[in-house]
Each structure stands twice: as C-alpha cells, then as structure tokens.
Amino acid sequence: MDYSDFPSDSGRTGHCVLFASSEAHPLVKTGGLGDVAASLPMALRDLGHDARLILPAYPSAKKLVRELKPLMELRMPGIVGTVQLLGGLLPDRDLPVYLVDAPAYFCREGNPYTDVSGRDWGDNPERFLLFSRVVAHVAMGLPPLNWRPHILHCNDWQTGLAPALLREQDERPATVFTIHNLAYQGLFDRATFDRLHLPPALWAVSGLEFHQRMSFIKGGIVFSDRVNTVSPQYADEVRTQRFGCGLDGLLRQLGGRFRGILNGIDYRVWNPADDPALPQGYDAEHVHLKAENKRELQTLFGLPRDEHAFVLGHVGRLVEQKGVDLIIDILPRLVEAGQVQLVMQGAGDRALEQALQAAAANTERVSVHVGYDEIRAHLIEAGCDAFLMPSRFEPCGLNQMYSLRYGTVPIVHNTGGLADTVVDASDATLAAGTANGFLFNDPNADGLWYAVEKALRMHREQRGQWRALMLAGMRQDLSWQASARHYADFYSEAIAARTSLHQAAMA
Ligand code: ADP
Ligand code: GLC
Numbered sequence: 072m073d074y075s076d077f078p079s080d081s082g083r084t085g086h087c088v089l090f091a092s093s094e095a096h097p098l099v100k101t102g103g104l105g106d107v108a109a110s111l112p113m114a115l116r117d118l119g120h121d122a123r124l125i126l127p128a129y130p131s132a133k134k135l136v137r138e139l140k141p142l143m144e145l146r147m148p149g150i151v152g153t154v155q156l157l158g159g160l161l162p163d164r165d166l167p168v169y170l171v172d173a174p175a176y177f178c179r180e181g182n183p184y185t186d187v188s189g190r191d192w193g194d195n196p197e198r199f200l201l202f203s204r205v206v207a208h209v210a211m212g213l214p215p216l217n218w219r220p221h222i223l224h225c226n227d228w229q230t231g232l233a234p235a236l237l238r239e240q241d242e243r244p245a246t247v248f249t250i251h252n253l254a255y256q257g258l259f260d261r262a263t264f265d266r267l268h269l270p271p272a273l274w275a276v277s278g279l280e281f282h283q284r285m286s287f288i289k290g291g292i293v294f295s296d297r298v299n300t301v302s303p304q305y306a307d308e309v310r311t312q313r314f315g316c317g318l319d320g321l322l323r324q325l326g327g328r329f330r331g332i333l334n335g336i337d338y339r340v341w342n343p344a345d346d347p348a349l350p351q352g353y354d355a356e357h358v359h360l361k362a363e364n365k366r367e368l369q370t371l372f373g374l375p376r377d378e379h380a381f382v383l384g385h386v387g388r389l390v391e392q393k394g395v396d397l398i399i400d401i402l403p404r405l406v407e408a409g410q411v412q413l414v415m416q417g418a419g420d421r422a423l424e425q426a427l428q429a430a431a432a433n434t435e436r437v438s439v440h441v442g443y444d445e446i447r448a449h450l451i452e453a454g455c456d457a458f459l460m461p462s463r464f465e466p467c468g469l470n471q472m473y474s475l476r477y478g479t480v481p482i483v484h485n486t487g488g489l490a491d492t493v494v495d496a497s498d499a500t501l502a503a504g505t506a507n508g509f510l511f512n513d514p515n516a517d518g519l520w521y522a523v524e525k526a527l528r529m530h531r532e533q534r535g536q537w538r539a540l541m542l543a544g545m546r547q548d549l550s551w552q553a554s555a556r557h558y559a560d561f562y563s564e565a566i567a568a569r570t571s572l573h574q575a576a577m578a
Contacts, residue, residue, distance in 0.1 A: 228257030257287030302488030306331030335551030368454025475544030
C-alpha cells in the first residue's frame, strides 16, 4: 500500500501527524492510553489531518491489522534479529498504522510491558529504545514510505527517547509529548544507560538524568517543542510537589509550553444506543430501557435480580492509584445499607485481586470478576446505577466519561480529570441543571462513604433529581471533536516554535 494514495487522504489539508504509542485499541490495550491512541488520531483524521499511528508489532497487532504488508526493512546496529516496518489499517476504522516488527523484542506472550505473571520485561529499556529509534526514523520521512510528518506526537515514557534522539536533526518535525500518567517514568540505572549506547551527552540533568538514574519520560519532556497532559486540573496538580513525582520543577519551568488538554471518548465504541455488548440499547430519550441491562448484569455477575437495588460498579487496573482499597474499606457499610449491590472488575496487583475476592466471598451483594474483559466492561457501564472512581490521582480517567455517556452516575474523588468532568450535585448545580455526579474531597474511606451515602439517598428519595443527573451526563458533549481541535492548535504552536528555532539556528 502506498499511503500517499490512501483513498481518504485526498483533500486532507491539515497537518501530517505521526502518533507514536505503545498500545492502541483494539490491537492491544491495558488502559486508557490504548483508547486514546486509536480515537485521537481518528478524530484528527475526521478534522482533515493526515494522522497515522505507529506501534510495536505485538502478535495481536499483527493478527488484527487489515491489509497488512511489509513496507521496508530497517538496518539498525546492535539489534538482535531483523527490523521491518509493516503497514496497514486498524480493523474497525480507516486509520493507517505502521507496525515495528522486531520479533526478538515484541513477539511474546504477555502484555506490552509485562510477562504473563505480571513482571516487567527485563529488556524493556532495549525494547522501547528500539521502538523510539524506529519512530525517530519514520518521523524524518523515509523515502520508501513517501510520507513525511510535520508533527511527531509521542505518548508516555515508552516513546520518550524519540524526541531526545531527534534533538540535533536540523530537518526534524515539530514534536509534541503527552504525559498520560506521570507516575510511570521509565526509570533505569546508570549501567542500563551505558548498555544502551545512547549519546553520552544525554547523561545530564538537562537531559535524561534523574537522581542518578536514566528517565525515559524526561526525554519527551525536555526535548519536545510542546508538552501536555490529559486534563487541565492534572496539569495544575503535576506542577506541585504533591503530585509532581519529582518532575514538578521541570514542568513549572516549561511555562506556557506545557498545558492540559482533556481527553475525549470514542463515540464509535462507547454509544449506549448502538453497543453490541448490550442486550438492550438506549439513549437519553429512552432511558427507561437501561433497566434491561441491569437485569442482565445481575445475572452475569450472579447477583440477586432486583430492579430496585442500587447497583454500584467499578472497572479498572488494580493498582494503588485507583483507590480500590477504599472501596474494600466501605464494603461493610455498603452491605449494611440494604438493597445495595456492587460489581467490580479489574486485574493487576495480586494482593488487591485477592483482597477483593476475599471481600466478595462473604456476601451475595458483591460480585468480583478478576480479569480483563471489554464486553463485560461495557455491560457494567450500562447496567449499574452509579460508578465508583475513588482514584488517589487521575490524569484524566475515561471510565467516568463512559459512565456519564451511559447514564450511570459517577461518584469520584475530586482530583485531576475527574474534577474536570464531573459536576457535584449541590443545590446550586441541581438548580442550574449542570449536576451530573458526586465528588468527594478526602481520599479515604470516610470521604468516599460520604459521597456514596449522598448518592444512595438521592437514588432512593429524589428520583426526579437522580434522573436529572443521568440525563445531564448523557447529553454532555464528551466526544473528541473539541479536544482534537485543541490538539490541532497545539500542533500549530509546536510547528511555529520549531520553525523559529530552526530559523534562529540557520541565521
Ligand atoms: P487508566 O488508563 O489509568 O487505566 P482510564 O480510565 O483512562 O484509566 O482507562 C481505563 C481503560 O481501560 C478503560 O477503557 C477501561 O474500561 C479499561 N479497563 C481497565 N481495566 C479493565 C478490565 N479489567 N476489563 C476491561 N476493561 C478494563
Ligand atoms: C493514563 C491515566 C488515565 C488517562 C489515560 C488516558 O493511563 O491513568 O487517567 O485517562 O492515561 O489518557
């Protein structure tokens, strides 16, 4: 396939964007980055930009990409085996994707970051350096591809070395780096830095060095023309010591080059009116039909079929960040409240998995599914009355937005993207019609319980108000439209900054 002839490219007058990510739905996904990596480039294409995705050729990616074919071989010193660039389209949409096929690095069981037992791959630095190297090559415009991006958009630490590798290339494209989660930085020891044979000049506090270790994420932050994170509130938070994970000073120094751009959600995948995972579709005009999904959810999770039960749900990676331990802490109070049910789905930390299963074993009102399951995740969003997200911090969070779209009222900690998307039900917001959920301030069991009790009371005693919350969420515009436009403007800024830098260097 010659992408310059890619049919829907005709008439694209916007930016050419190479979007680099370590995961993308439905090829491979462990969390929200996977959703964003498929939906943002597609939203940019819908706006007339020529966005293309690049990702490692994991086995599932090679299996699922449509019209996959080899484009070229890349010769790279010190690499085990061969490196080929493959090209094709995402299975469910016309989004061009390049796959970096280096079987010795990416062709393995497990997920992009860990083996099947959940341990990080020992050679992650080599794997994501190789990926970043290929990304940097493609970003410079390889002749056989007949395509040269104006923008390289990198995401998270796995792609952080690409802007660092391009730093001295006069003809490089403008670079944008998005931090989806500052807590994951790709930190490795000095011996790893030496082993990777990176330019020695990169070992500097103004480069990759971070407290005597090598930081992949610093590559993206230090060497990109523009840096952003995925919500305005989290952008403010990470510039403080409390949330900055040691990088708050650096982010503050970036000044106006750093900001927050809120994620959108993919209406092609998350649409309650037309969701193949649901037994019964519904929308804001037919919200009563949602009840059928509650019955199906109760059956699937082995809970008593009770249409009057207040059903709470949670889906997520089981890690400290998500505050699942707070949910476990309030279980006795939940069970005591009567006619409350809880559905939980997640995978990750083994201790949390076990704690959840143990908590569920004692009561028929709580059901836990340990594992990763997209279809069930959709049914939980549709079948619950309310969705719990007690995250200690949350860069953006997609699940609360899926909940809003599905008329499932979010109960969330007042932090990051949760604070930017959920409007707490107060007298004022209820009167204004803007309330869509419940926020709590203290990230502990009492804080969470305060909001859950408030929600429970409204669900029982003020059905009209509850319905107003549901409808406010369902009618909100959570699509990528507005956010993709923000990214397009951000790209223009990055290009302008790059151009003036280039001109200054040439003068
Ligand atoms: P994060 O990226 O921090 O994990 P987000 O809320 O941004 O959090 O996105 C999480 C995404 O991963 C959502 O699409 C969610 O449905 C999905 N997800 C997480 N855990 C599971 C699971 N166990 N089963 C199905 N989907 C899951
Ligand atoms: C990260 C964050 C999450 C965000 C997602 C997509 O994994 O933890 O809050 O929604 O990336 O940007």
